[in-house]
Amino acid sequence: LTRIAGVPEQLRASATVMSASAPELELAAAALAAAPLPEMPAGVAASVMATLREAAETLHAEAGRAQREGLELKRRGLWLEAAGVAFEVWNKGIFIRGMAAGPLDALDLVSRRRAADLFKVWANYEKRVIPFVNEHGEESEAAALRKLFFYARNEDRLKTYDRYRLMVDEAGDLDRYEEASGVPLAAVRELAGKWLGPIGAIGGIVEMIHPEHGGAEGIGDRASGAAAAVGGGLSTYTTIVGLETAGAMIPGVDVIAGTLLLASAGWEAYTHRKAIAHAVVEGGSFLIHHPAILAGPLAPPVAAAQEAWDHRKDIAHGLVSAGEFGEHRAEDAAHLASSGFHKLKSLFG
């Protein structure tokens, strides 16, 4: 990995001084070359003349070098400045994105805790109540009393009778518990989408200019960046004017955006395949219920994209626990995957 760092102002100041030195050196070279020589002993004259000639030639050559390197320093300073501006935009984008993603993370955490809580209660129910119901019959008085005692004992965790009913009706299904956790995720995501779209576009453009990897992976990053930029831009546009209007105004825009987004999602999934696999292993039961994600780029793309979106938080948390990438990278992948999937879904019915 090549690290390039510098202070643009310092480079520019040095460039100015260096370029300004060139004419001074040229002037000195000309003065030495044309210096009037007095009468002097032959040996001294030869030595002095040789010195003056060599000094003039050297100064002329070094004036050229000062001019060249001054220009180079100036150009490097400008590049660094441009990179600094892009980095600042990127950082601001990430910060704002983090701010927008914060409520989602908090709500997801709440929903996961509620779901996990119900799952634990179900484990107890399965152990303490179900054998009793099986033994005495569902409608028996003994079973009803057993259920009542169980509810009373777990009242602080079940909160309401509705939650108790939900726990029993969904019979220990963690995903269903999470869906029914009562957290208004859909509404918050709708709101966050309006913010994340333009930020995704900026991030995508930065990724195109400064790919994270070199070589073939760098090309992938650029493609991913382009897709994110298109996706972010389209997302913003459709948020404002609606997808139908966008499609009507720019024929084929859906197909292009959908294809790009899906390709990008595939690339992201491939790049982060180890972290995803780690997240899956950490997830435990998730592995059994959702094997398609394990296959990564080999899985049917639409199914993989859907699963990535459905379990974006698992992936994100897995990435953090693996300590390899930031959570936002997985979020980006999930976001792209989801956008691509929904665009295609709307196209193909």
Next chain:
Amino acid sequence: VGVQLPQVIGDPAGMRALATALRSTAAQIEGVDAAVYGKAGCLSFTGPAATRIASEVRGWHGSISGVVTSLQGAAALLERSASDVEAEQIARARLQAKLDEEAREPR
């Protein structure tokens, strides 16, 4: 017939003037070098281009310093030579005067 000693070649005043001019030029170039190397020689800049530019700047500084040193050396040589020429010219003039006087005296 009087004896004519050969002339001592050299213009001490002109040689000293040239030496002064060379010292002035050397000082001017030294000032340029200090200004450039003072800034470009200690850049907070890393990377392949930075390494190449740093090497160029060091080379430039070495070359310019070499010119300053050689100009100062030439000026010193001129000043020493001017003094020598001046001393020889005085000595020649004294000797020539003595010889001329001896030639004029009746035997």
